[in-house]
Amino acid sequence: MTExxxxxxxxxxxELAKAKAALAAGLTIAQGARLQGVTDEELTADATAFAAELNAGTPTAPATLVGGSQGPDVGNATGVAAGASLYRDRYGIVDGERPARTSRSPLTENTYTMNGRW
Incomplete structure (x- = not known):
């Protein structure tokens, strides 16, 4: 065991000093674990240099993966009320009531007869 x-x-x-220096320079904790140095000044200098190499000082906006106003069916309307209105229009809901069903489930209809020898 080392003393x-x-x-x-x-x-x-x-480890705490590395994490503080990394976060102050705009790095992640995992990136901060790679910092070299013992004193706060050494760690801060290394974190600043590392961030400059990674261009971490000017973070870019994350790409939107889901949601938001995307697609031709959304139009310019935004918000929950606009979404609820679009849903009511699509599914024919008037005054909070759904339209009557026009067809039944094919699994519940008995469209065959048994021609067996009973």
Missing amino acids: ITPAQPHPAVL
Whole structure:
């Protein structure tokens, strides 16, 4: 087991210092684990240099993956009320009541007869 010298901080303290320096420079905690140095000044300098290499100082907006006003059927309307109105229009809901069903489930209709020898 290695002994901790006064010049070398405790591993938990060093890990916390790396995390603080990384977050201050705009890096993630995982990226901060790669920082080199023992003192706060060394870690901050390394984090700043690492962030400059990764261009982490100017984060880009994340790409929208789902939701939002996308697609031709949405139009310019936004918000919950616009979505509810579109739903009512699509499914024919008037005054909160759905239209009567026009067809039944094919699984519930008995369209055959048994021609067996009973």
